[in-house]
Amino acid sequence: MATTGEPQMITLAKGINQGLRAAMDADSKVIVMGEDVGRLGGVFRITDGLQKDFGEQRVLDTPLGESGIIGTAVGLAVRGYRPVCEIQFDGFVYPAFDQIVTQLARLHYRSQGKLRMPVVVRIPHGGGIGAVEHHSESPESYFAHTPGLRVVACSNPVDAYWMIQQAIACDDPVIFFEPKRRYWEKASLDLSVAPPPLFRSRLLRSGGTATVVAYGPTVRTVLDAATVAERDGQQLEVIDLRTLSPLDLAPVFDSVRRTGRLICVSEAPGEASLIAEVAARVSQECFYSLEAPVLRVTGFDTPYPPAKCEEDYLPDLDRVLDALDRVLAY
């Protein structure tokens, strides 16, 4: 990618692709592995061209098995490599759950720092693409509940470009979520603008009516809702969590102390989710500032439904605005 200051329009998919390239250029220990990531460039083409340019020694088309992908990545990390693993779809990360939770997340602690696990697990997540079962899930809470992992979610092309590089540079295992239905959204990337640190949430829009927190694919939904709400004179303060574990809630507390109201938005089922954690923490930390209970707008506590129902399942602009009405009713 041109390192000139000239901003250029890139899609979120391209942002990750270019970020991967930059990371592989910067460190020869960075290798990419997963199902169909080589010649095909991945089913979403995120790794497009990488095998051609970096070779089969650094971009590995693996056999079909997620536990095998993560388990061998752990071994490669012990050897000094920095594997970037692609899980083809959110719904297929579960066969690797044991290796992620009992090995990847714990080897640094188990070895008391003698072993480092600089492994990135890339997972396209969320719905909205009309897919069949297992291709539209939001498993991020499983990982946020797992000590020893770091979990991040990018929501736009510019973050995608920087966050993937920061995740690869991180010496801890990072579960990296990519909002698949936003892969094709564009934004202008200006390389002369330094990125914020990886483990920081970010204020995207200021407003005094209420605070709305989101991450990944629903950030765009919330920004759209804010635009509509403004027409009715309601100013939403929008925060993109970006980091799901550790959570960076200080900016949320500050915001809620000003607005007195909070809406948390996520596609995942709400029960026992990281959004519940945000609600619980804010309810505790901002106990005297909250003028209304924290409201959650999430996927339902059901399996992800057939695609024809997903428009109803996914939190959309209307449901955010509906929650706004309800939170203001207190």
Next chain:
Amino acid sequence: MATTGEPQMITLAKGINQGLRAAMDADSKVIVMGEDVGRLGGVFRITDGLQKDFGEQRVLDTPLGESGIIGTAVGLAVRGYRPVCEIQFDGFVYPAFDQIVTQLARLHYRSQGKLRMPVVVRIPHGGGIGAVEHHSESPESYFAHTPGLRVVACSNPVDAYWMIQQAIACDDPVIFFEPKRRYWEKASLDLSVAPPPLFRSRLLRSGGTATVVAYGPTVRTVLDAATVAERDGQQLEVIDLRTLSPLDLAPVFDSVRRTGRLICVSEAPGEASLIAEVAARVSQECFYSLEAPVLRVTGFDTPYPPAKCEEDYLPDLDRVLDALDRVLAY
């Protein structure tokens, strides 16, 4: 087990053993399967004597593989069986995570009721037995966050006896948690007293100072704390959740509306946990009744530590009372 009205003292382990027996007597489709559950009777002897009495056709010593245990149980359920699977220790359920989350939890929905999954997955959970790594974990939140499953945790011998039978009778998959460090605690079982429904939480002790919610191994801890607190004239209202998914929070809401204060206790890491869900829901539902923020007393957001540290890691009587002081300070 004698069906006379005579109450008898049984341990929690014996309660589950007797409950399994009763369920196997009642329905020939009930089969027990897992590692070492046959001749050995399981590493905790929970299935002691069952293979001897019901034969190898109904008590299966399986090969070593958790995904295999759950995956074949799914097939046996399709065939009309009601498998009761033992996962030897909490920390070894993860290899079966995919079969539990993507298959067991969803086949009823996927088939729109044409397939039923009356499978019980027994998991001894929690710490406090001085074990090596992977033998002291509390993974219940992973399952509580998973739609399609039902998750319960027993805390005493009498519940153990009845709840395992109710779980086996349930036509939905039930993840059944057993508090391993309480296996040897005794209580009097009176068969003439009918049990409450499986999916109901239970008020164990009434009091007006504050409400304390717990489940599984920490229920005993909380009851002990309540006894001590009483000496200082503080009356704790103690609720045993029993059902972790679906949660039965109505009694908690009622209680908090009276006490104005809530402490939630669990051994599991608190972040993005089902305890966070309880805190979030109560903060919302009892917004106007809470006189203090909901406080959580949980395991730390760390991997389970070496055994010599577990006394410090596990929520104990002191930490519950400390939280009581803090919640009363508001």
Next chain:
Amino acid sequence: MHFRKRAPSHSAPADNSVGSPIVDGPTVGPIIGAAMEIDGQHTPQQVIAGLRATGEGEDLVQLLTPEGQRVSHPQFDLEISPAEIRELYRDMVLVRRADREANALQRQGQLGLWAPLLGQEAAQIGAGRALAPQDMAFPSYREHGVAWCRGVDPTELFGIFRGIDQGSWDPIATGFGLYAIVVGSQCLHATGYAMGQRLDGKIGNAETGEATLCFFGDGASSQGDVHEGFVWAAVYDAPVVFFCQNNQWAISAPLDRQSRVPLYRRARGYGFPGVQVDGNDVLATLAVTRWALRECRTGNGPVLIEACTYRMDAHTTSDDPTRYRLADELEEWKLKDPLERVRVHLVREGLAEQEFFNGVATEAEELAVRLRNYCTSMPAPGPERIFSKIYAEPSPSLDSARAEHLAYHASFADREPGSEPGSEH
């Protein structure tokens, strides 16, 4: 890179014959090896040949050559009437036509996705027609031909690919499990079901005994669940036939990304028979699968079958095979087309008249029209479908969530209809 014609990128040591890449397309050769696994009726030379894992196809069971020539096999011969062969041909023509129609419907936005079976008709019809009514089959997501054999109409598959449901047929009534999208997961379900058949005492009689047929792919063979299925099935003597359709590709991964040697060789390591069959030969596939199911009925399960075939179309309608495989590979496999060789055989041997072929062609067109009409008129589910039948027992919390959402939903007078399913992989 991964063209099967070339040595695999991580090529095996030259001095280690087991390491060489396999090229096991259907070829007519001395018919040995497969038999080796099951009985003692073989010469030492055959044994050694069978051991050499060069995968050059000398183990392949074939009864009908690509040129439509009937050949015999010492162990897997088949008594079959011309009428029966015509039926198999008809099945293959109809499922291919249904597959092409579904593919077209996806192109026109009527389906969100389609996973083509093109090229695998013989493997699926041969295996599917070997099933007895009392048997159970567990498919992956591409077994449209097996569904056909189980009486599951193609229209019942559409709901999955149109985003309306996740499989509308009754697995018990049809003896055909729901499609399994999590690769390999069904192999444990099939094994467990077969364990149940044995526990129920349905094993022993070669005619009335029950068996289970489990479908999976070459890529799936790498998954831990498939291995555990093999282990459990062997330990419990489960009456299950593991039917691997080796269509040479797992999306963009050629067989050398999964194995150095033909996959049927795996069975030996678990102590049960493995047979490699020409999956483009419907007669051989029928014969071998019948034999394997019969072994299971009589208690000699499990059995592994590797059916060598070829995925002639893309992985799914979202896939672009031109990115990872050469066109001439497809051309080569067209010469081994599973339908054409039967057609040639029927004609050459005078087993079918022209009007038979005309009749089948007409039937195929009528089927296509019926499918199209059905698909385009499928009603979209309402929002309540989200909450439908998640649990067998009551769920008050879901009931209130449903009620709440429906009330919210009703509050919109002029809500847009659900958008069409988009692309996926």
Next chain:
Amino acid sequence: MHFRKRAPSHSAPADNSVGSPIVDGPTVGPIIGAAMEIDGQHTPQQVIAGLRATGEGEDLVQLLTPEGQRVSHPQFDLEISPAEIRELYRDMVLVRRADREANALQRQGQLGLWAPLLGQEAAQIGAGRALAPQDMAFPSYREHGVAWCRGVDPTELFGIFRGIDQGSWDPIATGFGLYAIVVGSQCLHATGYAMGQRLDGKIGNAETGEATLCFFGDGASSQGDVHEGFVWAAVYDAPVVFFCQNNQWAISAPLDRQSRVPLYRRARGYGFPGVQVDGNDVLATLAVTRWALRECRTGNGPVLIEACTYRMDAHTTSDDPTRYRLADELEEWKLKDPLERVRVHLVREGLAEQEFFNGVATEAEELAVRLRNYCTSMPAPGPERIFSKIYAEPSPSLDSARAEHLAYHASFADREPGSEPGSEH
């Protein structure tokens, strides 16, 4: 039930020889079969014998009989000096003594648990001494003898079993991975590490080349991760030796709960060599493992070794084997004791004087005393250990959690010391 002397409960079909249970204790027989996998130097009869999976041990590689008799093997012979044999004997005596002392320390409450290696000394010392300094080893949780060979002192293992840490040695510096308690998980780590050795270009030279040795058990062989390890290793030609210690039991599960046939047969199905060695014969284990590691160094990996041995003690100190196996099984294996046969050999051949044996005995006692003294004086970790080194990078949230907890902790003047670890399995 599951006594290996009897047919497995789900016995295989009588007419199917592959189904019979295996009884493959070390026996001296015609030495064939193992070689079969690697080269063409074998008669058809041997091949067929090797194919018949009766597991009667005709494939077993042995160089020293239970009676201490040196026998030769066409492929795996060993050039070894008396001094080297004495060293191996010394190793085995010392690790056995350390094992017994640790077991005693558990009985006395100094350790929370111990997983005995008793009976597996030859398998572990033979394999461990085959390693070169540049190699890497990945153990499960019972490889105390391998740890010894890697220079990891038994005291460094105690922290795990006393509940103080989860492995205190440096895996990189020692070339010995941390103990893996999640059964099978280490097989993928070993494969990945070996993939890295190949990517680093450390393959090719038989002397300086690198290899990885992965330990797992007969029970572990059923886990999906072990299968995926085999698949990945074969596909990437990883220089890894999968070393299966088949000690006949997985807690209470005998081998017939995992497989119908000897486990070394699995390798063939993946296209790499599998060898069955007498795991109670330190010379044979050393020879076969050396050969296998050399194959890997030169790029011919992976290789599977099944070392047939016996778990002479309980699974762990929490286990009660009398509930599931007969005492006479143990008696029988005592006749195959791995130490005794070397002692007899050294004496009979006049390769060692009495003072050598006395010297080793004295050394063993000194070791025992050192271990005991160390163990009883191990300091317990403080509460801060809970929060120690969870992440490589800063974690402000954990820092504050630690500070908060330490402050809370300090608020107790007279807090009880941590209680002893209790029982577990």
